[in-house]
Amino acid sequence: MQTRTTPGAMLKAMREKPPLVQCITNYVAMNIAANVLLAAGASPAMVHAAEEAGEFAGIASAVTINIGTLSTQWIDGMQAAAKVATSTGKPWVLDPVAHYATAFRRNAVADLLALRPTIIRGNASEIIALAGGESRGQGVDSRDPVEQAESSARWLAERQRAVVAVTGAVDFVTDGERAVRIEGGSVLMPRVTALGCSLTCLVGAFAATVPDDIFGATVAALSTFAIAGEEAALGAAGPGSFSWRFLDALAALDAETLDARARISAA
Ligand SMILES: Nc1ncnc2c1ncn2[C@@H]1O[C@H](COP(=O)(O)OP(=O)(O)OP(=O)(O)O)[C@@H](O)[C@H]1O
């Protein structure tokens, strides 16, 4: 039997059987997130309407929910999909974009957290605020270092019994017991909109591939972004050329290169 224990092995397994990932994401992210999943080898579907989101979750292998451009109708679709995912044992990922900014967002995220996300992926400011801390986030942009969010992430993971991923210059992943840091990426990544939202969708794709190793799947997705980001930055003149180079780098990344270059250390 094929081993799936490394990020590279998980990437290979994902490409051999592309998982259908239901991405409920924001208007800004929809196109880039779908392209990121296709480039990496997964099968995205942006399905959010309340009338069908729950039904679609029944056929998807994972669901990702991002509150970036929120409205009441979208919340109904999010809740329907999350309920089906949780009740059918499928992984679902929450991306609490700028949840600290307004009461509408805070309430939406509190209700989604009660539906037990398998994984929570956010930037440092979002994770600090989810744990009740004072974050310096400005709108959707983080203004806090990841190191400052590590204790918040551990607390949140334990409380929610979820894997928590904090992204930034050096990423951090914990399930409340284990924790790792992942180096890589590029300073150009936060200068291209919605790459974090796209990563949330990719985390869903890896989780669908290895639902019995959610921590490993999350680390694999973040490592894939870290190495593809490094590679894309090599020839990029700025955010514009980085953006298309990143899609090419994701598509070109193979399992062996990922395993050889991923820099994952215990935290
Ligand atoms: N300074 C940096 N150096 C290297 N990589 C980075 C840096 N900042 C972010 N990244 C990488 O960019 C990706 C997206 O993470 P980020 O924390 O920017 O998400 P986000 O704030 O939720 O983004 P968005 O809301 O725009 O989608 C991750 O793979 C992360 O590792």
Ligand SMILES: Cc1ncsc1CCO
């Ligand atoms: C810019 C922006 N505004 C709402 S969602 C989003 C994408 C990055 O989170």
Ligand SMILES: [Mg+2]
């Ligand atoms: Mg974000």
